[in-house]
Amino acid sequence: MQDPRYDVIVVGAGFAGLACARELAVRGPRVCVIDRKQDLGERIHTTGILVQEACDAPLLAGLPPSLLRAVPHVRVYAPNLRSVRLGAHGYRFHTTDTPALMRWLGEQAEACGVEVRRGLAFRDATRTPTGWQVDGVGPTRVLVGADGARSRVARRLGLGQVTQFLYGVEYEFDGMTLREPDALHCFLSKRFAPGYLGWVAQTPTGVQAGLARRYRAGGTPAPDMAGFLAHVAPMTGLDAARRPDSIRAGLIPCGGPVAPMRADGVTLVGDAAGMVSPLTAGGIHSGLRHGAAVGRMLAAHLSGRATSSVPPTPPVPGFAFKRLLRWAFDHAQWDLPIDLLLTAPPMRRMVEQLCFHQRGEQVPDPATAD
Numbered sequence: 359m360q361d362p363r364y365d366v367i368v369v370g371a372g373f374a375g376l377a378c379a380r381e382l383a384v385r386g387p388r389v390c391v392i393d394r395k396q397d398l399g400e401r402i403h404t405t406g407i408l409v410q411e412a413c414d415a416p417l418l419a420g421l422p423p424s425l426l427r428a429v430p431h432v433r434v435y436a437p438n439l440r441s442v443r444l445g446a447h448g449y450r451f452h453t454t455d456t457p458a459l460m461r462w463l464g465e466q467a468e469a470c471g472v473e474v475r476r477g478l479a480f481r482d483a484t485r486t487p488t489g490w491q492v493d494g495v496g497p498t499r500v501l502v503g504a505d506g507a508r509s510r511v512a513r514r515l516g517l518g519q520v521t522q523f524l525y526g527v528e529y530e531f532d533g534m535t536l537r538e539p540d541a542l543h544c545f546l547s548k549r550f551a552p553g554y555l556g557w558v559a560q561t562p563t564g565v566q567a568g569l570a571r572r573y574r575a576g577g578t579p580a581p582d583m584a585g586f587l588a589h590v591a592p593m594t595g596l597d598a599a600r601r602p603d604s605i606r607a608g609l610i611p612c613g614g615p616v617a618p619m620r621a622d623g624v625t626l627v628g629d630a631a632g633m634v635s636p637l638t639a640g641g642i643h644s645g646l647r648h649g650a651a652v653g654r655m656l657a658a659h660l661s662g663r664a665t666s667s668v669p670p671t672p673p674v675p676g677f678a679f680k681r682l683l684r685w686a687f688d689h690a691q692w693d694l695p696i697d698l699l700l701t702a703p704p705m706r707r708m709v710e711q712l713c714f715h716q717r718g719e720q721v722p723d724p725a726t727a728d
């Protein structure tokens with residue numbers, strides 16, 4: 359019987375694919391990750407904000423502090439720009455130098471024994487008696503699709519595909535400093551971000567400002583970044599007239615996990631599997647966690663400790679409550695109630711719990727202090 363050169367080929371060197379590959383490689387299987395990008399730090403389509411739990415991911419162990427900036431607070435703005443500053447004791451978000459982070463993650467995976475082949479796109483694969491023959495790469499026992507929201511692996515091999523998206527656009531301003539850099543600024547506004555929100559954040563290298571809105575195929579107007587930047591400039595200290603140094607954009611899955619997520623010898627992880635919080639649209643932590651869990655289970659499967667011929671997958675969250683909140687936000691987003699209620703204690707408390715994963719607490723607001 360043919361001995362495939364690789365036990366696992368992972369398509370996509372993003373958070374989920376590299377986390378999966380690392381967990382496999384440290385347990386023995388021969389793993390190759392292919393990515394169509396020559397440089398993993400190019401054409402990024404994420405803000406790269408990490409929730410605190412994401413920093414504990416094994417793949418991120420030893421991350422150079424220069425790539426991170428701690429952001430302990432969230433300032434949420436109503437459409438009329440009244441705001442509340444929120445926090446939770448000891449909890450921090452981290453903004454990142456995302457291009458440098460992605461390159462570093464690739465190197466980390468390589469240091470663990472993963473072969474990362476850059477500039478190699480997945481086109482198709484055919485079934486063999488021992489696994490899959492991946493065009494342009496070679497044979498493998500198991501194929502993992504970690505190729506993002508528009509997964510070609512899912513499409514070509516007949517797995518479930520993501521059908522509901524948000525569309526996000528983000529401008530980056532190198533070297534710029536916000537008036538309140540220790541807060542992630544989140545703007546609720548049906549005019550600028552129907553179905554989601556706008557954000558402004560201080561990063562290790564400058565400022566990121568973005569808008570995301572509900573995506574409808576063939577009918578999604580481009581987010582009005584110029585209008586948004588002018589709208590929020592007085593609150594943030596942004597120079598709205600300055601041209602961005604770079605622009606990122608992309609689709610964010612928001613409909614929950616896809617089905618089926620796996621078949622004989624192939625499984626999806628991360629965005630390809632729809633593993634993104636439908637409410638917050640955060641997919642880095644869930645992608646790292648899901649990719650790593652699939653990697654550990656595949657390693658057990660390949661070592662012969664598992665009995666089924668079908669690669670296992672870990673239990674996946676259904677995001678039922680968050681999908682309900684997303685539905686409500688999609689269908690009943692009105693500015694007036696948010697203008698009136700955001701600063702009211704019960705609403706503030708609820709937003710704080712959502713932002714800080716049930717750890718929220720009242721924090722003093724320097725902007726309103728005497």
Ligand SMILES: Cc1cc2nc3c(=O)[nH]c(=O)nc-3n(C[C@H](O)[C@H](O)[C@H](O)COP(=O)(O)OP(=O)(O)OC[C@H]3O[C@@H](n4cnc5c(N)ncnc54)[C@H](O)[C@@H]3O)c2cc1C
Nearest residue numbers: 370372373374394404405407480506526608628629641642
């Ligand atoms: C504008 C925007 C801002 C966001 N901000 C945040 C945030 O701040 N925090 C957060 O938690 N989440 C954020 N998200 C969501 C988050 O970025 C994703 O959930 C996360 O990056 C998913 O990781 P992944 O590894 O599954 O997929 P990706 O990061 O999409 O990685 C997929 C990889 O596959 C490669 N690939 C694709 N097709 C092929 C192919 N055919 N052959 C070979 N390689 C291929 C790509 O080049 C890419 O490297 C944001 C998303 C967007 C669009």
